[in-house]
Amino acid sequence: MRDHHNAKGQPLGCHECSEGLQDYLDGTLDKQQSLRIFLHLRECPGCQAEHDRLHGLFEMLETMPDHPLPEGFDEAILASVPYDSYRQMEPIRRERVAVFLEEEFLPAWVRSPVTRLTGVGVAAVSVASIMFLDGAGLLFAVAAIGVAPQVVVSLQGMGRRLSLNQRRAEG
Amino acid sequence: MFDRHQDLKTIQRCKRGEEPAFAEILGRYKGAIYNLCYRMTRNGEDARDLAQEVFIKVFSLLDRFDESYAFSSWLFRIATNHCIDHLRRNRLRFLSLEGGVGKDGQEYELQFPGTEPGPDTVLQRKEAMERLEEVIADLPPHYRVIIMLRHDQQLSYDEIAEVLQMPLGTVKARIHRARNLLIQMLKSRSYDI
Numbered sequence A: 001m002r003d004h005h006n007a008k009g010q011p012l013g014c015h016e017c018s019e020g021l022q023d024y025l026d027g028t029l030d031k032q033q034s035l036r037i038f039l040h041l042r043e044c045p046g047c048q049a050e051h052d053r054l055h056g057l058f059e060m061l062e063t064m065p066d067h068p069l070p071e072g073f074d075e076a077i078l079a080s081v082p083y084d085s086y087r088q089m090e091p092i093r094r095e096r097v098a099v100f101l102e103e104e105f106l107p108a109w110v111r112s113p114v115t116r117l118t119g120v121g122v123a124a125v126s127v128a129s130i131m132f133l134d135g136a137g138l139l140f141a142v143a144a145i146g147v148a149p150q151v152v153v154s155l156q157g158m159g160r161r162l163s164l165n166q167r168r169a170e171g
Numbered sequence B: 001m002f003d004r005h006q007d008l009k010t011i012q013r014c015k016r017g018e019e020p021a022f023a024e025i026l027g028r029y030k031g032a033i034y035n036l037c038y039r040m041t042r043n044g045e046d047a048r049d050l051a052q053e054v055f056i057k058v059f060s061l062l063d064r065f066d067e068s069y070a071f072s073s074w075l076f077r078i079a080t081n082h083c084i085d086h087l088r089r090n091r092l093r094f095l096s097l098e099g100g101v102g103k104d105g106q107e108y109e110l111q112f113p114g115t116e117p118g119p120d121t122v123l124q125r126k127e128a129m130e131r132l133e134e135v136i137a138d139l140p141p142h143y144r145v146i147i148m149l150r151h152d153q154q155l156s157y158d159e160i161a162e163v164l165q166m167p168l169g170t171v172k173a174r175i176h177r178a179r180n181l182l183i184q185m186l187k188s189r190s191y192d193i
């Protein structure tokens, strides 16, 4: 609102116009500012001349002729590419999966078969007990904690296989 | 300006060691990189060596390329740094011009008198281009490179910020200063644009 008023009531000074010319030509000003410069340029031959000079420079910079590439430019480059090492790296690179899917992401004690088997055993005993005893809530919790390591390891393994299959399909 | 998605696909083929993919990338970018090197050094042999070294380096480092960036930005960054390093190593060749117009602006006027405008406008334009290239070559390297990225390669401010790894505001301010210096130098050599 105020800006709009400014655009009509308080014209831009030459200094401000000159400061904004590069942005004006770059097209990075908002509509209001752009309009103010546009209006000032229409009224002010001095700034218009500066605008034209800058515009001419922009145009020249953008149309500078390309220098032709020297003969045999590509050969030296293409001869140096280590194609073989890329090919050898490829299987290794392709076996990569997200960090949390790498086996090492889980602590060793979680991955240990002893932990997992014990956990599953405790869970089985708990579930069996639920059928005969009261206090089932607590036993459910014990069962859940018991199977946790096995579940985590299985999920991770499934994720890793899915991720690798997808990569192979893409490749 | 460059097709980021297409580049990524080609790069992935490069990473698998497919020879034609390297030639494709080279075909897509050699003109731009050679011209950047040429305008930075204004010497065909240096430009050829630098541009070739840039591609050799890039093609041996593809495994380290972070695919979340645009390949063009990464390539231009390596090229830019390589040219500036080269200019630093050969500092003596342009030492007196490092300070720009502020320090020795008068010298320019003595060294480079204005040229008489010819009758042929094509010729005039060609001469004007040559003078412009000459003045650009005398800009301090970090100004020269930003002018080239913006106007010759026509990268956006955002892309330049990615190439030079600078905040957008710094990029903008530097481009403004570079253009002002360029105009000042053209004026001081009485070169009309």
Ligand SMILES: [Zn+2]
Pocket: A013, A014, A015, A017, A040, A044, A046, A047, A048
């Ligand atoms: Zn004015």
